[in-house]
Amino acid sequence: MNENDLLQVTNEPIVPGEVISRVRGEECGAVVTFAGKVRGYSEGKRVISLEHDAGGEDAEKLLRDIAGEVRERWHVGELAFCYRTGPVPPGEVTLVIAVAARHRPDAFAACQYAIDRFKQKVSAKEVREDG
Numbered sequence: 001m002n003e004n005d006l007l008q009v010t011n012e013p014i015v016p017g018e019v020i021s022r023v024r025g026e027e028c029g030a031v032v033t034f035a036g037k038v039r040g041y042s043e044g045k046r047v048i049s050l051e052h053d054a055g056g057e058d059a060e061k062l063l064r065d066i067a068g069e070v071r072e073r074w075h076v077g078e079l080a081f082c083y084r085t086g087p088v089p090p091g092e093v094t095l096v097i098a099v100a101a102r103h104r105p106d107a108f109a110a111c112q113y114a115i116d117r118f119k120q121k122v123s124a125k126e127v128r129e130d131g
Contacts, residue, residue, distance in 0.1 A: 002071075006080040007063040014084050019096040025077030028100035030107035034115055040090040046129040049087035050094060052122045059083060059122075066117045070099070073113065074106040081114065087127070094124075 006022040016035045023031050038050040052059075063081045070076060077100035084094045097114050101107035 002078060004078045005067055006078075006082065007060065007067055008082045009059040009063065010082065010084055011086040012084070014082050014093040014096055016093055016096045019080045019082045020098045022080045023078045023098040023100045025100045028077040028102055028107075030102070030104040031098060031100045032104070032107040032111040033098040034096070034111055035093050036095040036115075037093045038088050038090045042126050042128060047090050048127040048129060049089050051087050051125050051127070052083070052085060052094070053125070059085065062118075062121055066114055066121075069117065070110045070114055074101060074110040076101045076106060076110050079110075079114075083118070083122075 006019065016033070020031070020033050039047055041047060063083065067079050067081060070079065079100075080096065080098040082096045088094050095118065097111055099107050099111040099114065101110060
């Protein structure tokens with residue numbers, strides 16, 4: 001992990017621009033970002049909220065681990081990884097990832113990897129109107 005990385009777990013709303021603005025390495029020519037939000041409908045049913053199963057220290061360790069894996073595989077500058085716990089209503093952001101790298105192929109690959117690893121490690125439960 002780099003001391004300039006932002007790895008944050010919160011139960012408060014995430015403002016993507018604030019997370020992305022933390023990634024500003026002058027030596028980097030590319031910043032790739034991802035913002036995941038809660039869908040309003042799933043399988044034709046209204047979604048009431050989304051809850052991920054990792055919280056607290058487990059979630060913080062998970063973000064550190066993923067950031068470490070990214071750094072082992074690609075030459076990246078700064079990383080920002082912000083994950084929201086608790087019930088998150090439709091339309092709100094649950095995850096923001098931003099990766100800076102010298103060149104776009106590394107930035108894209110590293111961001112995609114971080115998303116995929118997060119989805120492998122953390123399951124999400126949709127609470128829908130049908131129960």
